[in-house]
Amino acid sequence: MEKQTVSKPGFARIVLFAAFLLAIVHQYLFFDKLPGISYPIFAVLFYAFMLYFAKERLRKFNWFSYVWLGSIFLLSLTYVLFANWFFFGLNFLVIPALILLHMTYMLSYRQPSWSGIGLIGAALEHLFPQNLRHWGTAVKLLRRGQGKMADERKQVLLRIVIGLLISAPLLLIVTSLLSTADGVFNQLLGSLPEYFASISFGEGIFRVLWILLLSLGMFGLAWGFVDSKSYTRTLPANGPDALTHPAVQTAAPETEGIGIDDPIIITTILLAVNVVYMLFVSVQFSYLFGAWEGILPDNSTYADYARSGFFELIMVTSINFGILLLSLLAVRKAGGGLKRVIQLLLYILVLCSMVMLYSAYSRLTLYEEAYGYTYIRFLVHAFMIFLGLLLILAAVRITRVQFPLLRCYIVLGLLAYVLMNYIGMDRIIARQNIQRYEVSGSLDAAYLARLSADVMPELIEFSRQEKGILDEELQNRLADQVEPLRNWPSFNLARFQERRALEQYFEKGAGN
Structure with missing residues (x-):
C-alpha cells in the first residue's frame, strides 16, 4: 500500500464545513421538489467538492475517464431535457452508482482497473467502511479544542444572554412604532405567525436530519479517499479479471x-x-x-x-x-x-x-x-x-x-x-403508432395521450392533421396538469414546452 498523506485537522474541518454547505444546497434543491435542472447543478457541485478536496488522490484522466464523466453529465441533463417516466426513475439508481464507481476509480488508494470486478469491491468499501469510520472523525473535529476555549465561550454566551434581555423591551417599542408608521411593515409582521404556523415541526426535524446525515455521508466519502485504511485483499491469479487479462x-x-x-x-x-x-x-x-x-x-x-x-x-x-x-x-x-x-x-x-x-x-x-x-x-x-x-x-x-x-x-x-x-423513446413510439394508424386505421388514442411530455409536439400536430382525433385526450391531459411549477430547481424543459404547446393549441381552436 502506498504512503498515505493525511491532511491537517484544519483542512479536515474545511472539508466538513463544505460538506455541510453542500448538504444544505441539496436539501434546498430536492426536498419536496421534483428533480429538474437541480440534478445537473448538484452533480457539478458534488464533483467540484470531491475532486478539489481529494485532489491529492486524483489519478490522471484517461480516455475512458472522460467518456465516463461525459456520460454522467449527459444522464444528469435528462432531468432537464426529457420527461420519460421510465428513465426518470431508473436514473435515480444508475447515476449515483456511476458517480460512486467513477469516484472510486479516480480517487481510491487501491487504484482499481475500470474493467475489473475489483472496482465494485473498492466502491463498496469506500461507500461503507471507509465512509462510516470517518463519521467519528467528524465528531472529533467538532469537539477538538473545546477544553481550551470553554471558559472563553462561557463568557461569550453570558454576554449574549445579557444583550438579549436588554434588547427584548427595546424591540417591542421599536416594532410597535414602525408598524404604526408603515402599513406594509405591519402586514409583514402580521404574516409572520402564519408563516411559522405553516412550517411543520416534523418537517423541520426531517430537514435537519437530511442535512446532518448527508453532510456526514459526503464528508465520510471524501475523507475516506483522503485518509484511507487499507482493506485490500489479494485476489487469486485466476480471479474475476481472467477474461480481461488472460496473458498474465x-x-x-x-x-x-x-x-x-x-x-x-x-x-x-x-x-x-x-x-x-x-x-x-x-x-x-x-x-x-x-x-x-x-x-x-x-x-x-x-x-x-x-x-x-x-x-x-x-x-x-x-x-x-x-x-x-x-x-x-x-x-x-x-x-x-x-x-x-x-x-x-x-x-x-x-x-x-x-x-x-x-x-x-x-x-x-x-x-x-x-x-x-x-x-x-x-x-x-x-x-x-x-x-x-x-x-x-x-x-x-x-x-x-x-x-x-x-x-x-x-x-x-x-x-x-x-x-x-x-x-427519444416516446417520439419513436408515437411515430410508429401514427404510421400504423395511416396503414390500418387502428389507433390507441388513450395510450398515446399517456406518453411523456417529450412527444407532445408530435401528438398535437397529428391531432391537427386528423381534425382533432386526439383533442379529447389532450384536453384531459391539460386539465390534469397542476399549476406551473414555481420552484426553479424542478424546472424541466419538456414539461414546460408541453404546457405551453397545449395552451396555444386550444387557444387557436384545436383541430376542429
Whole structure:
C-alpha cells in the first residue's frame, strides 16, 4: 500500500464545513421538489467538492475517464431535457452508482482497473467502511479544542444572554412604532405567525436530519479517499479479471483437479447444446420468414408467435452467455486440435444464438404491427439489439485471446445506456403508432395521450392533421396538469414546452 498523506485537522474541518454547505444546497434543491435542472447543478457541485478536496488522490484522466464523466453529465441533463417516466426513475439508481464507481476509480488508494470486478469491491468499501469510520472523525473535529476555549465561550454566551434581555423591551417599542408608521411593515409582521404556523415541526426535524446525515455521508466519502485504511485483499491469479487479462494468468499445473472449465467437459457441453440448438434453428427457418406472409405454426396466433420469442431470448441470455463465457476460460487450457474444436463449437453456439435472437426480434416486430407499439416492446427491441452486439464481441474473443472482452462490454453498456436516454423513446413510439394508424386505421388514442411530455409536439400536430382525433385526450391531459411549477430547481424543459404547446393549441381552436 502506498504512503498515505493525511491532511491537517484544519483542512479536515474545511472539508466538513463544505460538506455541510453542500448538504444544505441539496436539501434546498430536492426536498419536496421534483428533480429538474437541480440534478445537473448538484452533480457539478458534488464533483467540484470531491475532486478539489481529494485532489491529492486524483489519478490522471484517461480516455475512458472522460467518456465516463461525459456520460454522467449527459444522464444528469435528462432531468432537464426529457420527461420519460421510465428513465426518470431508473436514473435515480444508475447515476449515483456511476458517480460512486467513477469516484472510486479516480480517487481510491487501491487504484482499481475500470474493467475489473475489483472496482465494485473498492466502491463498496469506500461507500461503507471507509465512509462510516470517518463519521467519528467528524465528531472529533467538532469537539477538538473545546477544553481550551470553554471558559472563553462561557463568557461569550453570558454576554449574549445579557444583550438579549436588554434588547427584548427595546424591540417591542421599536416594532410597535414602525408598524404604526408603515402599513406594509405591519402586514409583514402580521404574516409572520402564519408563516411559522405553516412550517411543520416534523418537517423541520426531517430537514435537519437530511442535512446532518448527508453532510456526514459526503464528508465520510471524501475523507475516506483522503485518509484511507487499507482493506485490500489479494485476489487469486485466476480471479474475476481472467477474461480481461488472460496473458498474465499462470498455467494450471498438470495435477490440478477437474473443474467445470475443463476443456473436455466444455467440449461435451457444447456438443450436446449445439445439437439441440441446430435442430431448433432448422425448425425456425421453416417459418421464420413465412410469418411475414401470414404463415404461422399450427395452432398459433400472432400473440403466441411473438410471446414464444421472448422465451428464446431468455434462454439465449441465461444459458448461452453463461456457457459462452465459461467456455472462453476453457479455451486457454485446451491445446492443439481440442482448442480448435472448442472454438468451432463456440462459433456455432454464437451463430445459433444470433438466429434465435433474430427470430425473437422479427416476432416482436410482427406483434407490434398487429397490436401497436409500447414502452415495453420498444425496450425489448433495444435489449435484443444490445444482446446481439454482445454476442458479436464474444465471437471476436473466441480466437483473439488478447481481445479485452470485459472492457468492451463495459464501454458498450455505458454508451448504450446514454444513447437510450437520448434516443427519444416516446417520439419513436408515437411515430410508429401514427404510421400504423395511416396503414390500418387502428389507433390507441388513450395510450398515446399517456406518453411523456417529450412527444407532445408530435401528438398535437397529428391531432391537427386528423381534425382533432386526439383533442379529447389532450384536453384531459391539460386539465390534469397542476399549476406551473414555481420552484426553479424542478424546472424541466419538456414539461414546460408541453404546457405551453397545449395552451396555444386550444387557444387557436384545436383541430376542429
